[in-house]
Amino acid sequence: MKDLGMSWTELKSTPRIELEGILAALSEHNLLHSFDGYNSEDIGKMAKDRPEVRSQYAQYKEANARLKRRLGKKEEQKSFRDLVR
Numbered sequence: 603m604k605d606l607g608m609s610w611t612e613l614k615s616t617p618r619i620e621l622e623g624i625l626a627a628l629s630e631h632n633l634l635h636s637f638d639g640y641n642s643e644d645i646g647k648m649a650k651d652r653p654e655v656r657s658q659y660a661q662y663k664e665a666n667a668r669l670k671r672r673l674g675k676k677e678e679q680k681s682f683r684d685l686v687r
Contacts, residue, residue, distance in 0.1 A: 634669060637662045 605628060606613075613621065637645070637659055649655045 630665070633662060633665050 606624060608616070616624075640648075640659075645655060645659045649659075
């Protein structure tokens with residue numbers, strides 16, 4: 603509970619539904635920022651030693667794409683020619 607920045611007294615006095623919301627938001631925040639600063643090459647190198655990194659990175663990418671859709675941000679559409687180059 604240190605991540606929440608709340609004391610034990612504050613936790614005990616906060617209604618359960620609010621705590622569940624705070625914990626859900628913290629979990630979402632941790633997922634959205636879990637691989638900040640890494641690129642696909644870094645993930646490939648890490649996945650050699652720990653294969654579960656690929657699935658975690660896929661969840662990270664999916665969550666970020668979902669957030670961008672909710673915010674109305676358009677993702678860059680690359681043409682097939684750009685991808686082949």
